[in-house]
Amino acid sequence: MSKHSAQLATLSTPCLVLDEARMTRNIDRLADRARSLGVTLRPHLKTGKSVDVARRVLADANGPATVSTLAEAETFAAAxxxxxxxxxxxxxxKLDRVVALRQGGCDLAVVLDSVAQAEAVAAASRDSGQCIPAFIEIDSDGHRGGLLSGDPALIIIGRILHDNGAELRGVLTHAGESYGAVGAQAQAVFAEMERAATVAAAQTLRAAGLPCPVVSVGSTPTAHAATDLTGVTELRAGVYTFFDLVMTGIEVCTLDDIxxxxxxxxxxxxxxxxxxxxDAGWMALSRDRGTAAQALDQGYGVVCDVDGNVLDELIIVQANQEHGVIACRPGSNRRLPEFAIGTQLRLLPNHxxxxxxxxxxxxxxxxxxxxxxxxxxxxxxx
Amino acid sequence: MSKHSAQLATLSTPCLVLDEARMTRNIDRLADRARSLGVTLRPHLKTGKSVDVARRVLADANGPATVSTLAEAETFAAAxxxxxxxxxxxxxxKLDRVVALRQGGCDLAVVLDSVAQAEAVAAASRDSGQCIPAFIEIDSDGHRGGLLSGDPALIIIGRILHDNGAELRGVLTHAGESYGAVGAQAQAVFAEMERAATVAAAQTLRAAGLPCPVVSVGSTPTAHAATDLTGVTELRAGVYTFFDLVMTGIEVCTLDDIxxxxxxxxxxxxxxxxxxxxDAGWMALSRDRGTAAQALDQGYGVVCDVDGNVLDELIIVQANQEHGVIACRPGSNRRLPEFAIGTQLRLLPNHxxxxxxxxxxxxxxxxxxxxxxxxxxxxxxx
Incomplete structure (x- = not known):
């Protein structure tokens, strides 16, 4: 048993364990990639939701950063x-909270894809005297929101922002569908879709006489697979900080990186x-079953010993609120090991x-x- | 728009809305049942995790109550x-925290189903001078943990507790498999399995000269379906306080009860x-897809207007971290309504x-x- 395991023995379970060495390796890996691709890295802080994690993942103490809620923006701005x-x-x-953050000195930008949102952002900019920067979201893979790069609404929205008191900061996309692509080669296709769609949208805006200083792309799979980001200025990714079984399943990382x-x-x-x-059920693990549709279904998580060594074939096959059930993977012929009551184990998460x-x-x-x-x-x- | 909807318009979304009138109706319904069945109701506080909810769901200010974590026990004891x-x-x-709670004046009981646990509870009782009460968990439906009612370990464990400084308070079961039974008739079968298994176990213990004052059963489906609880002394249930789509799908409640x-x-x-x-994704709704295996898959939730009226055919078909996607139920021929940007809606949860x-x-x-x-x-x- 390592010194750290002896320290873990004092903790009340279930609880999170974060391996700083692995996290640092993951952070450095993508920072190196962004440098070699010639783009700014703007890490997504929604995975950690922690000032301590943010301080380590950001290029400098202040940013640049991406968030998924205004609560994150408010907490990180306060830090x-x-x-x-x-x-x-x-x-x-939500624009009153955006204005308040900007008035407090945080350069907070928003994202939108409709005329109604652009008009609201322009009106809030005029009313507050804060020129709110906005990105137009581009749909590069049919995943979720955003405009197609050829949508005529692009220029209409850009003009509403630019001509009415707000700031058109750029275009932004997220290839969420890349989570379904296995291997770097397949993920690079989505990276190129992100690049092509945003660069085309930026060119459309610029050709119409509108500014588009920032071209922002990213997801953890595409950020690690992209080979050419010509025309792109910044890269976003989040879950790479910790990694997980879903990312392992699509070969962005290995179990040893989690x-x-x-x-x-x-x-x-x-x-x-x-x-x-x-004593770890879905309340401690979450209900996420992101590996269910992958080639290797990891149930509710992969079982490791307290030192973090993967125990082959053992997964959480079932989870109630505060109970998890460990069993051998379906089809395995491993004999279930005997763990005494009170034995500590560690579980790698799907997401x-x-x-x-x-x-x-x-x-x-x-x-x-x-x-x-x-x-x-x-x-x-x- | 009702007065309450006007008040909701001031809230930042996503956020929880709890309808006190519906909650009170749900609480009264099961309290009435327990009275007519002649058993004590020991509500499970894990659903609400709120002192305010607990004060309304408990028969008196102090209990009796069930919890799923020691954090719940500590918070409720402090209240x-x-x-x-x-x-x-x-x-x-975890026994040091149990002892501390008991020393603070809370009659906290624990649950176990093994010799190792019973020995640990007895040792902690002797060491602390606190006679820790323990229930032996009984497996009534193959759902999770517990001993079969005929297991010879029952008496061995009972004796370890009773003879070595702890208190054998009784037997306890939870028919988790009743969540898969549709309709009161099918759920009553599980209620009878709970009753039969625990009463048999209690008789075995008593025949061996051991005490077994409490015979505790329950789950929300069985608590609402049981017709005869002869030999049972108390009933436990939790999610009935709020109800949800999973309980609607198995006909324990209607959408109007949620x-x-x-x-x-x-x-x-x-x-x-x-x-x-x-702006409600799985972070706000949870990843629970408990209706996926039911006759009517409700996606990530049923869509209502801001007053809480169900909008037929509309469900959350997809959820990302902070994005939900509303669409018509698969196979529906309803035309998607037009909701302006900024429209507030309410979503009924799976779980x-x-x-x-x-x-x-x-x-x-x-x-x-x-x-x-x-x-x-x-x-x-x-």
Whole structure:
């Protein structure tokens, strides 16, 4: 048992364990890629939702950063981060909070894809005297929101923003469908779709005499697979900070890269059914079953020993609110190991964003083996 | 638009809305049943995780209550509740917290189903001078943990507790498989399985000269379907306080009984795909897809107008972290309504426990139409 495992033994379970060495390796990997691709990296902070994680993932103390809620923007701005893109389509009744953040000194930008939103942003800009910067969202893969790069609404929206008191900061896309592509070659196709769609949209806006200084693309799979980002100025990605089983399943990372796990304790056995009961159910793991549609279904998570070594064939096959059931993977001929009541284990999550969101803090295994565990708070809400 | 809808218009979305009138009706319904069945009702507080909800659901200010985490026990004990059963198999390293709660004046009981746990509870009882009460968990339907009622370990465990400083308080079961039974008749079969298994186990213990004062059964479906609880002393249930789409799908309640919803705002349209985008994704709704295996798959939730009226055929068909996609139910020939950007809607959840857990507080619609909205905090953690 390592020194860290002895420290974990003192924790009440279930709880999050974050491996700082793995996290740092993941952060460095994408920072190096962004540098070699010649683009700014604007990490998405929605995975960590933690000032401590943000300080380590951002290029400098202040940004640039991406967030998914105004609660994130407010928390990170209060911690001094002043260059933030709120990357969910803006609702008009949230603009007062956007204005307040900008008045407090944070360069907060919003995202939109409709005339109604652009008019609301322009009106809020005029009313507040804050020239609110907005990105027009581009649909590069049919995943969710955004305009097609050839949509005539692009120029109409751009003009509403530019001519009426707001700022047209650029175009932005997210290839969410790349999560279904396995391997770097397939993911590079989505990266090129992101690039082509946003660069075309930027050219359309510029040809109409409108500014488009920022061309923003990204998702964790495309960010790691892109080979050419000509015309793109910035790259966004989030879950790469921790990685997870979904990303492992599509070959963006390996199990050894997953920095987040849930520490759990054995609380029972149902030997005739081949089950070991633990105290981490879906409340601790989340209900995310993102690997269900992948080639290797990992149930509710992969089981490791307390030191983080993967225990072959063992997964969480079933989860109730506060109970998880460990069993051998369907079809396995491994014999179920005997873990005494009270044994601690660690579970790798399907989706780091979803699992982390179930908890109030991280127990951090520091890089130095001799250093004590750290506790980093995280937050939720909107 | 009702007065309450005008008040909801001031809230930042997504957020929880709790309808106090519906909640009160649900609480009264099961309290009446328990009275007529001649058993004590010990509500499970894991759904609400709120002192305000607990005060309304408990028979008196102090209990009796059931919890799923020691964090719940600690929070409710601090609020004065002093009769609590922690209904998840006890891990030995949690017994110091159990002892501390008991020393603070809370009659906290634990649950177990193994010799190792019983020995740990007995040792902690002797070490602390606190006679820790324990229930032996009984498996009535193959759902999860527990001993079969005829298992010889029953008496061995009972004796370890009784003879070594702990208290054998009784037997307890939960027919989790009843969630898969549709209709009161099918659920009554599980209620009878709960009754038969626990009463048999109690008789075995008593025949061996051991005490078994409490015989505890329950789940929301079985609690509402049971017709005869002879030999049972108490009934547990939790999600009935709020109800949800899973309970509607198995006919324990109707859509009109669901007291919990998520308030959301329209943030975009993808008309060609038949999609309306809202700002409630799985972070606000949870990843629970409990209706997926039911006759009527409700996606990630049923769409209502801001007053809570169900909009026929509209469900959340897809959810990303902070985006939900509203569309007509597959196979529907309804035309998608046009909701302007900024329109507020309410979403009924698949599973109230999971959805509520994503939020930090409830916005409560009070029974009186003229009264202002209330804000009730909720908590998480372990």
């Amino acid at each position: 001094g981060m002043n260059d933030i893109t709120y990357a969910v389509g803006i609702a008009p009744n 920095a987040l796990s849930v520490l759990t304790t054995v609380i029972g056995h149902q030997s005739e059914r081949g089950w070991i009961m633990v 780091a964003c979803a699992t982390a969101a179930q908890h109030g803090f991280y127990n951090v295994l520091p890089i130095a083996e001799d250093a004590p565990l750290m506790e980093w708070p995280r937050f939720g809400g909107w | 004065g509740m002093n009769d609590i059963t922690y209904a998840v198999g006890i891990a030995p390293n 007291a919990l919803s998520v308030l959301t705002t329209v943030i975009g349209h993808q008309s060609e795909r038949g999609w309306i985008m809202v 109230a426990c999971a959805t509520a857990a994503q939020h930090g507080f409830y916005n409560v619609l009070p029974i009186a139409e003229d009264a202002p909205l209330m804000e009730w905090p909720r908590f998480g953690g372990w």
